[in-house]
Amino acid sequence: MLRKLVLGVAVMALSASTVAAQTSAGMFAVGPRLGYVRYADETGIQEGALLGLDGLYYISNNLGIGFMLDVSRPQTDSSFFPAEMSFGDTTFSFGVKQPLTIVQFGIQAEITTGGKFAPFLRGSVGGYRVTLDPQVARGSSNFVELGFSFGGGINFATSPGTAVRIEVRDYVFTDFDRSLLNPVDPAFAPTRFPEVLPAKDPFFGTAHNIQIALAFSFTPGGQ
Numbered sequence: 001m002l003r004k005l006v007l008g009v010a011v012m013a014l015s016a017s018t019v020a021a022q023t024s025a026g027m028f029a030v031g032p033r034l035g036y037v038r039y040a041d042e043t044g045i046q047e048g049a050l051l052g053l054d055g056l057y058y059i060s061n062n063l064g065i066g067f068m069l070d071v072s073r074p075q076t077d078s079s080f081f082p083a084e085m086s087f088g089d090t091t092f093s094f095g096v097k098q099p100l101t102i103v104q105f106g107i108q109a110e111i112t113t114g115g116k117f118a119p120f121l122r123g124s125v126g127g128y129r130v131t132l133d134p135q136v137a138r139g140s141s142n143f144v145e146l147g148f149s150f151g152g153g154i155n156f157a158t159s160p161g162t163a164v165r166i167e168v169r170d171y172v173f174t175d176f177d178r179s180l181l182n183p184v185d186p187a188f189a190p191t192r193f194p195e196v197l198p199a200k201d202p203f204f205g206t207a208h209n210i211q212i213a214l215a216f217s218f219t220p221g222g223q
Contacts, residue, residue, distance in 0.1 A: 023058045030218060032216060046077050056108070066107070076097045091193055108125075119153070149169045149211075161220075167212075176205065177204045
């Protein structure tokens with residue numbers, strides 16, 4: 001997937017206008033971001049697509065501050081949530097999964113070299129909200145915790161006021177408690193044949209989730 005993203009960016013860059021869009025003080029840029037996120041294995045969340053929105057106001061030619069918002073709809077990994085049901089002498093062992101809605105939000109800052117081909121670094125601090133399937137969740141259907149990110153990439157100016165970039169971020173979940181995702185009622189916890197689907201070790205702590213994205217930005221007025 002990363003190879004396809006790089007190829008797409010390269011093609012767009014080659015076809016771009018020779019007039020470079022540069023960041024300048026007082027400029028505001030906003031645009032969507034499409035990507036892929038691999039959640040840390042210990043979260044019990046499967047990888048999936050991500051849709052984001054970024055906005056930056058440049059207080060100098062090389063420094064911008066603004067906001068970020070990401071939304072993804074992954075599934076939990078059923079191997080982390082085993083269950084069993086018994087009917088007489090017959091026992092069925094299975095894993096349970098559910099869809100989640102994960103929203104990441106925060107304020108962010110960017111340091112960039114500016115110019116048509118511009119490396120940049122970005123960081124953000126804010127929070128993440130995980131919403132469970134209300135038809136499956138046993139307790140609270142959502143939880144919110146502190147989150148932050150750091151990463152970087154390359155920005156390609158395609159014309160005055162428009163640009164495309166490829167970036168990689170590490171979005172960090174703090175105080176992540178995987179047990180909050182468990183939809184299995186204790187009455188169906190594996191007790192008869194627990195070795196069929198062995199229980200995973202509990203996890204509570206910091207999780208690093210890697211995002212790869214292709215993004216676009218637009219500057220009102222085409223500065």
